[in-house]
Amino acid sequence: MATAGHAPTASEYIVHHLTQLNTSGHAQQNVIDWSIINIDTVFYSVLIGAVSLYFLWRAASKATSGVPGRFQAAVEILVDMVADQAKGIIHSAESRKFVAPLALTVFVWIFMMNAMDLLPVDLLPRIGEMFGIPYMRVVATADLNGALGMSIGVLLVCIYYNIKIKGAKGWIHELFTAPFGNHPLLYPVNFIMQMIEFLAKTVSHGMRLFGNMYAGELVFMLIALLGGTATVMGFVGHVIAGSVWAIFHILIITLQAFIFMMLALVYIGQAHESH
Numbered sequence: 001m002a003t004a005g006h007a008p009t010a011s012e013y014i015v016h017h018l019t020q021l022n023t024s025g026h027a028q029q030n031v032i033d034w035s036i037i038n039i040d041t042v043f044y045s046v047l048i049g050a051v052s053l054y055f056l057w058r059a060a061s062k063a064t065s066g067v068p069g070r071f072q073a074a075v076e077i078l079v080d081m082v083a084d085q086a087k088g089i090i091h092s093a094e095s096r097k098f099v100a101p102l103a104l105t106v107f108v109w110i111f112m113m114n115a116m117d118l119l120p121v122d123l124l125p126r127i128g129e130m131f132g133i134p135y136m137r138v139v140a141t142a143d144l145n146g147a148l149g150m151s152i153g154v155l156l157v158c159i160y161y162n163i164k165i166k167g168a169k170g171w172i173h174e175l176f177t178a179p180f181g182n183h184p185l186l187y188p189v190n191f192i193m194q195m196i197e198f199l200a201k202t203v204s205h206g207m208r209l210f211g212n213m214y215a216g217e218l219v220f221m222l223i224a225l226l227g228g229t230a231t232v233m234g235f236v237g238h239v240i241a242g243s244v245w246a247i248f249h250i251l252i253i254t255l256q257a258f259i260f261m262m263l264a265l266v267y268i269g270q271a272h273e274s275h
Contacts, residue, residue, distance in 0.1 A: 014221050017121065020143065021135040038137075038145055045113060045140040052108045079104060085262065089269040095161065099268055102157070107261040110150070110209070113141045114253030117216055118246055121224040141256075142213040144206075151206030154264045155198065161271040174274065205263050212256050216249050 008016065020038040059075040068076060086100040116138045128136040140146040162171045175194045176187040223245060227238030 010225050013225060014218070016135070017125065017221055018137070018218075019135045020137055021133060038143055040136050040138070041140045041143040041146045044116065044138055045146055048112045048116070048140070049109050052105070052112050056105070056108060078107070082107060082261070086265055089265045090272060092165075092272055095165075095268075095272065099265070103261050103265055106150075106264055107257050110141060110260050111254060111257035113139065113146075114213055114256060116140075117142070117213065117220060117249060117253065121220050139213055139217055141209055142217045144210050144214075147210035147213075148203070148206035150209070150260070151202045154205060154267060155202045157264075158198075158267050158271045161268055165272050166274060170274075201267060205260070205267070208263075209256055209260050212252060216252055219245055220249075 021040040022036050022038045024036045056075070059072060062069075063072055082104045083096075083100050086096050086103055090096050090099055119138065124138045125136045128134075137143060141150075162174075166174060176190050178190060179193060180186045180190055220242070223238060223242045226234055226241060
């Protein structure tokens with residue numbers, strides 16, 4: 001991280017921690033380029049996804065009809081919460097058999113990825129440097145590519161249900177006749193409006209998650225810099241500020257996972273409605 005044999009400045013420290021490990025061989029930060037793969041984002045999202053699925057599988061395999069343990073009770077509360085939200089938004093019982101577990105998986109997955117922000121800023125990057133890995137960002141949701149990738153995944157599910165519920169012809173007909181009505185002169189306007197709606201929902205869905213997690217990650221870096229001032233007051237301020245922000249950030253990471261899940265349910269629910 002240090003350059004020219006000296007300790008990094010504050011700006012160099014932050015830029016280094018905001019740089020992705022990617023396949024281009026160049027240091028880049030939150031650049032959307034379909035020819036480049038952010039290796040750290042893919043690695044941590046897949047790893048945490050596997051861990052999340054393991055915990056859900058473990059809860060299901062250990063479930064008992066007797067008095068539940070604390071872990072089972074927590075999972076049951078979470079499952080009931082997601083099922084109630086899905087039932088209130090998606091009225092098709094058949095669709096909920098897939099959508100409710102999907103929403104649960106999305107919530108747990110994003111929550112776990114967000115929670116990586118609670119680890120010390122330098123912990124995993126320092127370990128990576130010991131193995132010759134120059135850059136490492138561990139919060140996949142703080143990468144614009146990762147957040148938009150998940151929102152695009154929700155878009156694909158919405159398209160699937162639009163076609164499944166309304167049929168290909170019915171959905172295409174809706175694209176050209178809603179929201180302004182079934183008139184040939186309005187077909188281009190309706191289609192453009194529909195495309196803008198899909199684009200706006202997808203971009204805002206991913207950007208909301210990315211923006212909040214990116215800002216939270218940046219605050220942790222600034223607090224880490226405070227601890228590197230080599231003064232007693234700096235260290236004390238670092239500990240106090242870090243503790244307070246970490247406690248507050250628990251609310252943020254949970255809320256962002258819940259909002260992403262709820263918007264996914266809302267958008268999929270809209271795919272079930274006819275105009």
